[in-house]
Amino acid sequence: MNEMELLYCDLQRKKAEAESRLLEYRKRLDDISGQKQSITIKKIHGDLYYYSQYRRDGKIKSRYLGPVSPGSIAEEERKQMEIESLTDEIRELQWNIESLERMTEYLQKRRKKEKIVDSLLFEVYWKDEITARVYARGSDVIISRFTDNPGKQLFAEKKMTRYQLGRIFELRCWEKDRPDINEILEYLGLDEYNPYEIVKKTHGVSCNDYIWFRFPGEKITSKDVLVR
Structure with missing residues (x-):
């Protein structure tokens, strides 16, 4: 069970515990058979009396408790x-x-998004020359490298972590804190800043090089995606 699954289960447990306590407290409140009331003292014909006041049907009601004397309303x-x-x-x-x-x-x-991208496959091109094929499953990422040219190759090793792949995706995206990022995401049809979802839309293109990504099922070439 991964960290997200553990956190989800912990939240479910805490929610169930809170709901159980809520039912218990509501039952105890019902058993008391009362509502919150304020206790006041009224002077009537020179004598002092305790009254409780409460609201019912939008009106303030009063209930007689007894004459004022030390501890006489302690129970109330x-x-x-x-x-x-x-x-x-x-x-x-x-x-x-x-x-x-x-x-x-x-x-x-x-969790749904994580399941969707649990298995990930895409190819990396420099113009129309394939430079790498990336396969990710779970936390492991395997790269088949077809060139060692540093100007064309994004990946220095044949293996990396999912986190490292995520960082590469981020480098192929706009800055998260740029002023117009919400407008860009809306234009792409995205609800949040998610580097993987962004590069699926943009194919990871950059103004700084000729590298781009092709995902399964896409019949495209560099002319369809590159901006340079």
Whole structure:
């Protein structure tokens, strides 16, 4: 199981735990059979009385608790403190669950993309001369090199990591932080900056050389892609 799969499983576990606690806190709140109320003191005919106030149907309601005396409403105060604590816990858990859902949704998209590019094959050309054939599966990348000319060859070795290949893709793309990158991505029909998806659209061409990529199924030559 790779790092992304482990992270996805961890998020799922945390979400399940949060949902379980949310159900528990909601049940405890229901068992208390009350809503958050504020306790006030009213003076009536010269005597002081405790009242609880709460909102119902858009109106403020009052409930008599008893005359003011030390500790006479301690039980009600403890109840209100527990209601407030549970309400805060529920609110925080709901926020955490929403955050975990967003993170899980993002990872699901990344997992789909990762599966799509798990196996990758493409050819590298200098003008119409093939210089390399690249095959990637999982984290391993194998390169068949057909020239040692450094002006034509992108790959110095016959093997590399997926990360190293990703860096080469990045070097064949525009800078991620250039001011108009969002407009460029929109023009290419892409939702995010993904070097692999970009080079599939641009064939990895650059104004600095005559190197370009051909992906399986493409019947094209250098005249179709090069900008020089």
